[in-house]
Amino acid sequence: MPIQIDLGSSSPRKAPEAKGxxxxxxxxxxxxxxxxxxxxxxxxxxxxxxxxxxxxxxxxxxxxxxxxxxxxxxxxxxxxxxxxxxxxxxxxxxxxxxxxxxxxxxxxxxxxxxxxxxxxxxxxxxxxxxxxxxxxxxxxxxxxxxxxxxxxxxxxxxxxxxxxxxxxxxxxxxxxxxxxxxxxxxxxxxxxxxxxxxxxxxxxxxxxxxxxxxxxxxxxxxxxxxxxxxxxxxxxxxxxxGGDDFDAALAEAAWNAFHASGLDLDTLDAAQQRHLRAEILAAAEEAKIRLGDVTTTEIRLGPAWFAGGASADKASFTITREAAEKLWAPxxxxxxxxxxxxxxxxxxxxxxxxxxxxxxxxxxxxxxxxxxxxxxxxxxxxxxxxxxxxxxxxxxxxxxxxxxxxxxxxxDVVPLSLGLETMGGVVEKLIPRNSTIPCGATQTFTTYADNQTGFDLHVLQGERETADACRSLARFTLRGVPPMVAGAARVEISFQVDADGILHVAAHEQMSGVAATIQVKPSYGLTDEEVERMLLESFDHAEEDLAERNLRIERIEADRILAATRAAMEKDARLLDADVEAATRAAMADLERLVAGTDHVAIRHGIEALDRASKPFAERRMNLAVEAAMKGKSIDEVERDLPAHPEVR
Amino acid sequence: MRPFSSLGLKPFLWADEAAQKQIQARFYELSRKLHPDRTSHLPDEEREASEAQAAALNADYAKLRDVWRLMESVLATAKPDAGAPRKSGPPPSLAMEYFELQERLEDEGPSDELRVAADELRAEVEAEVRAAEAETLEVARRFPFAGFASQGADAPVPWTSADLASLAERLDRVRFGRSFLRDFDAKFARA
Structure with a gap:
């Protein structure tokens, strides 16, 4: 059973019951x-x-x-x-x-x-x-x-x-x-x-x-x-x-012309400059459209922008279609x-x-x-x-x-090559651009040092040869590889691109039944939790005020963490030091009291305090899970046994 | 044998335009069955299985429509160690000239005279690569597209291991020459 690292959307692919x-x-x-x-x-x-x-x-x-x-x-x-x-x-x-x-x-x-x-x-x-x-x-x-x-x-x-x-x-x-x-x-x-x-x-x-x-x-x-x-x-x-850039090219020319004709930019503060840019940009878009019918047009500013007023010619920038096309050529x-x-x-x-x-x-x-x-x-x-x-x-x-x-x-095809960073920051392309989707590729990696137990993997997209010139999609660490001589371990990384053009990565160690744990830190975008949070935030709460919404979210989060901590303490009581236990229980009691109140900021602080108090305990549980993994439990079992709090991402 | 089996083809190395049309038609026919757009109503397991099949089909079709990739793939399947290209270097007949040029570039720096000499050498190497390519394709042409395999049976390969050895030797010269040209262009870009 390979470890799934899902870089794609976490939404279930199956259609829900509701059929709109x-x-x-x-x-x-x-x-x-x-x-x-x-x-x-x-x-x-x-x-x-x-x-x-x-x-x-x-x-x-x-x-x-x-x-x-x-x-x-x-x-x-x-x-x-x-x-x-x-x-x-x-x-x-x-x-x-x-x-x-x-x-x-x-x-x-x-x-x-x-x-x-x-x-x-x-x-x-x-x-x-x-x-x-x-x-x-x-x-x-x-x-x-x-x-x-x-x-x-x-x-x-x-x-x-x-x-x-x-x-x-x-x-x-x-x-x-x-x-x-x-x-x-x-x-x-x-x-x-x-x-x-x-x-x-x-x-x-x-x-x-x-x-x-x-x-x-x-x-x-x-x-x-x-x-x-x-x-x-x-x-x-x-x-x-796109068209925005055509507008921007005109706007930039207009800005420079106004500047040259006596509009003193230094007297404008940052907010005024933003206003001026926005006004010119909107006017530039209209000018672009007009140039389809006429060969000459102008961008006009309100005279208020000019200290002491301005003559009409100063407040207007005239451009011919030919000049505009020169700006657009690049x-x-x-x-x-x-x-x-x-x-x-x-x-x-x-x-x-x-x-x-x-x-x-x-x-x-x-x-x-x-x-x-x-x-x-x-x-x-x-x-x-x-x-x-x-x-x-x-x-x-x-x-x-x-x-x-x-x-x-x-x-359809995948637009940009997908690959992994190898030694020296070079990109090894696993899936070349314009490959028909869905498609897949696998690459086997081995250890380069004796007793190496982990790999850092870096997933990239782009056509350039070096990692820093490509887009970083994700970095993750593959851990728990059994200590072996260099070159003996075999870790297979597989890339799958689905019909949406979205990449999914899986990894597994082939040489032994020994499982590997994994850490994924997406390099970009939102974690699933953030998407969930936004989902909660956005749904049909338009009339509620912001504090109310935040309160609901923090309460849900607090309840989840309290339940997870309670379950972990019951299950692994033997890993709990007396002082860690005391601190954790105190933090839990605090949080329970805060959840009953209405201050979402206080609840957030309560959650963070519980996090800190229970950290030594969580770490011990984590170590135990990794040890178990190295003793040859299946990855399934290890995943099940991993502590629910804090979460492993 | 991949890449032929997923499209139900008898093994071949050479497909002319008419053959390419037939292969494409088969690819479209299978895609219409396996493409994720067509299987979204199936239960998870079947859908995933057909997505994996679609991915294999796409990978194989990409090889079948490019004779060089097809030859590489056939060789890699038959003799897994034959796939690794040799380290790049100049063809032996031109090695002396190449090393001299390289030395002069390092000592004297770029010059018009050097550039002319480099261009001449490059043209000679390129001619060698073209010749090697022609010889390689000659082997491929001996194994033209042979139509579709009967259902379920894994069609026998038409080539012998001696054929493959000769193909590997020629293909090696092509790779070698191409990678030399790449290195050469990188090195003499300044000259």
Missing amino acids: LIVGIDLGTTNSLVAYARDGRPEVLKGENGETLLPSVLEIDASGKARQIGQGAKALRGSRPEDVLFSVKRLMGRTLKDISEDARRQIPYELVDDVASHQVKVKVGDRLLSPIEISAQILRALKERAEKALGQKVDRAVITVPAYFDDAQRTATKAAGRIAGLEVLRVFNEPTAAALGYGWSFEKPGTIAVFDLGGGTFDVSILRLEAAVLEVLATSGDTQL LVDRAIERCRSALADAKLAPADLDDVVLVGGSTRLAYVQRRVEDFFGRKPNRTLHPDEAVALGAAVQADVLAGGTTDVVLI
Whole structure:
């Protein structure tokens, strides 16, 4: 029985008893949509005013909840930089250092690195919000929209992600779905979803490229279409490249021009600068759209920004379409480079393709269309709805998973190589990029020193050769390997990538029946406990105040720990020193008294005090379990015997 | 024998375009049965078993559609120690020239003259690699795609151990040459 180290979502894969409808969701950087397939025919579900797009923008109140989501919040973007959040998808599964300096400068709300969960968080007032919980609020709004439109309960979904999303970003998306009260049946690649709308029921087989440039991310996928089969041959992309960057390029130029024409930035404090940036950025997005129709446009500022007022020419920045395209060229260069790489991986030349399909709002830019045409040597196909194609494809996939009428199988790939760090910080790739999923690989490791009893393993994703240049997915320690001469132990590590593109790792020692214990510290994102906590926090407690919610959570936690400690003391009384026992019992009595009260902070302190008091006892139990393991008990037994408190992660 | 058995194929080393089409059709047919999208309604155990089968199918298909990976895989199955590539170095006939060039690069630093000499040497090695590749593919072509195996039976291999030895020797020269070219390019990138 191998030890399972689950790096993926912990949500059970089996459908729950409750059977609501399954919808397809496109959780976009700038806009989100929800769609549903009736009798195999997908349609986008509309909001109260008949609108299909839900802008992925939230106005956040002091308790961290959205006051409004969508168009109303978007209208506030330019004027309320601190508490109007947008483009949060770009933060999913990321830390601050993953986000480029340029991108960060254009985000007017405050970002903070959360060391404990290894992810960036958004600071609104004195609340820290993870991108996962913010995205969950958007998902919940879509869920409500769908329930209203369909008149039935919706509890499961297929959620699309950029094909180039890595493991951390996929896992984060799945967690967001779960927090929103949706069972995520599949995390589905956006260009593959779009291709599904393009027409999988091909009479004549063909090979196409899907060029998907959205608000914040870029993907290119090369696909083969046949009757009832859609196979992805290769995919590439950039999860930090999209329409936002086109806006940012214009905004940066405008900022510099205003600066040069006499807007004294030094007189503005940090908050004012944030306001100014937010205002320019919102104006830049509008200017970008106008440049589709006119060859010259301007970005205008209120005269209040200029000390002593300003003449009209100072408060306005004029830009021609040609100049804008110069600013955008490096961005499109990056996308074209990715197309080249995907074609090379598919072992194809542009001329081998039967069609090039555009999706994503940013492919509306004539400049992008021109560059795509230049590269592929053919006019791109613009028949798919740039905003809706992905959601419609997700709805079709939802229908497939629901056992509906659609008969198509999607054969997709893993976008980035997966590997392990070996001696000297070099990455050994176990699963190369563009491997068809599901897929697996195993690697056997041996000890390099006599009597070595543990291995440190480091799981990585990326194309670079060195560990520090790849994304760290998890570090864990494999312990309890029996002392042997160097090279005698055989530990097999196996990687499995599921149909969501999410990695699961298992390990076991082969040479002896001796079990190994394991410690997993996910390098990123949320632990299961954090997801559970958010789930509790978010569910239907909207009217309760924050303290009440926290109190419930801490009480549940305290009860759990009290029960676990009590059980452990009964079971392993012989491991308990008199003074440790006295201290533990005192801490337990304190905590019981606090649980009866209403102060959640005090309960948290009580839990921590119990943790400290019982620590020597917990450690002894842990050692005992490891000893037992080394005497040859099965891993199953050891896992059962491991102390419930503190938990082994 | 993997990678043939999971797709029910008789062992082969060479598949032309028509054969590739047939293999792909079989792969699609099996994927339609085994893909996780199609098995989500099954009980856990069956679902997991078919996911494992799907993973094996995907791994095998990746080998079957690339002749080099297929040859590597067949050799690794038949003779587990034959798979390890030799340490990289220049082909013996060109070794002297290579070492001279390397010495000059270290002593004199990069120069136009040196670059021309390096390019010439590289072209010669590349020609050797191409020749070795052609010879290797010649062996592969002797074992063309032979269609589907009858149900349940493990089809016999069409090659002898002498065939495999000759394949291993040639493939070794290819690997050796390719890895030399990689090292060479890294070293002389500055020249």
